[in-house]
Amino acid sequence: MSQTATPPAAAAAAAAPTAPASTGDRIRSITLSHVVLPLPNPVSDAKVLTGRQKPLTETVMLFVELTTEQGLEGMGFSYSKRAGGKAQYAHLKEVMDVAIGQDPSDIAKIYESLMWAGASVGRSGVATQAVAALDVALYDLKARRAGLPLAKLLGAHRDSCRVYNTSGGFLQASVEEIKEKATASLEAGIGGIKVKVGQPDWREDLRRVTALREHLGDGPFMVDANQQWDRARARRMCRELERFDLVWIEEPLDAWDHVGHADLSRTFDTPIATGEMLTSVDEHMGLVDAGYRGIVQPDAPRIGGITPFLRFATLAAHHRLDLAPHYAMEIHLHLAATYPTEPWVEHFEWLDPLFEERIEIHDGHIFVPDRPGLGFTLTDEMRSLTVDTATFGA
Template identity: 85%
Template sequence: MSDQIRSLTLSHVVLPIANPVSDAKVLTGRQKPLTETVLLFVEVTTTQGLSGVGFSYSKRAGGKAQFAHLKEVAEAAIGQDPSDIAKIYESLMWAGASVGRSGVATQAVAALDVALWDLKAKRADLPLAKLLGSYRDSCRVYNTSGGFLQASLEEMKEKASASLETGIAGIKIKVGQPDWRLDLERVAAMREHLGDTPFMVDANQQWDRARARRMCRELEQHDLVWIEEPLDAWDAVGHADLSREFDTPIATGEMLTSVPEHMALVDAGYRGIVQPDAPRIGGITPFLRFATIAAHHGLALAPHYAMEIHLHLAAAYPTEPWVEHFEWLDPLFDESIEIRDGRIFVPQRPGLGFTLSDEMRAHTQDTVTFSA
């Protein structure tokens, strides 16, 4: 007899950020400083006694909506075979079809989808990367958390040096300020400070097409690994045009919440770096669907945030990817990830390789359980 999903526990978790940060969206007045990460955790157990854990997240808004949406549709998964992940995914999409197949709907379902992949790898007694078919046991890693715009130039330099001393390979900083001259000054100063260290910048969608072309042209001299989100995230044609016009690679995709939204980049002739985010695109199932297409088109990969999930997915991508390092979620898990010599290493424990910490429980504001 096949296994069945016996119970699902959903947890709404609010994790404060010790030092609030601001990117260009704050300086242009479009958002408030980031003070917390709101997470949706799913713990799944089966009739054969197996378990899995997954999560999704939101910043600034949407966390409560994710929790509420999954509460409405999660019961559709009860009694299903947990190995039939694609089938379960489709059933949850149909259960919430009236609100569409992107945005909050996919981000909510993502937490359960990730939990099912964690469970499946645990059933096989393999790290998730090995279950998927990994190409490598570690990936290049860069840090973003030290490069936000509320930090002074000296503070950014200090944080970058500290990150490199821990074994991080690359550094990314935020740009996109209303005064573009300040961006250029900070980038030039950081390039001088970093020497030959791999260096990326992120404009967080704050340039129009004309400004983006001018900034990309000015930034060519700094030998950047990439220029991230120079345009609105849904301007596929604009990003594709920039990716063909400049030598410095363009990177985008972190904000997109479905495979079709990512496919718009491919259809527009995009030649840059894709940055799908598993919790945002809808989970590991849709992430893998798009990753296959991206690899077919020869696109480089650098998944966004959530390194606890993306490290496994990056290890299973054909060409060498970058993984983004944020320490913000560390308190939620009992285990840490090994970083050394510029690389972040796939945990050798089964599944994602993480268990939820007491601190995660302490930050849980609401929870609900569904059971057969």
């Protein structure tokens, strides 16, 4: 049987590396918005009672809205509490030009280019939190272009996650006020209740926890010390709290005390939870490397966006760690739905004035929206709360 020889030129062309695939689209313009959202009432956790911080009165938001040459749009956000909002906004303004003209599908490439553009101030902290807003917007755009909720684009394991409320459990509220708010949350379909502890008088912590456990019966119940115990006090308190059948004890130690958290997680039956204050994958991996066996609580806006969140989530799943992302349920519901084991999502209603849509909650679960992308559009109130904007590109 005769065969036709391949011409040398054609063979060379076939062997040559092909150009990278492209959507044919480019980022045309990006608008940043610096938004100050007042809270209805100031709230205090243990950091206030120990004199380390002032009561929280507002959340400062950094929004990114981007448009491509093909007319596609994406929206993302980051946030700060008490300090850092102006710094996030200023940092992103300095490096944003790098993103203009890039293919919006090259999310990891864009993320790295912005991190290196601002690397002189480090690749954690304010730098990552600023870039996070753009990273989230790029994922929102990608899912909108596909016509899918973000969770479905990433590959969901479930359509809903367990949900618990935190906003009703702060320390400035009396036990009776917390009971009333807990009842309202449960009646609204929320499954678990978290309250703050870590006061200078540990006996008062136990009094409040006892009262709330009696009020909740055997329902899911968590406590959060907001990093206010040293190692000795943390061990004593974890021992005292074992009898309350808690879902977890959160941040008993300084957020950077990886060894201390790892020790507690291997010592007590009640799970330990931490991670919300960490601002890079490397900081989170410090917990894993120390032998931590508790619940990890990465925060996508703090860790640097969805790109690094997914990197760490893959590693956390490999180590069989449970997940309970911190705050920003509008983003974290999608990410939690992609985790192999069912996580908890934290419910805060504080950001509701900024978004037109509401998330479905019932029977102790919070449900992934069926709308494309994150599934949220910005309100006129968000525009009225904007104190500064900057636009890049056409």
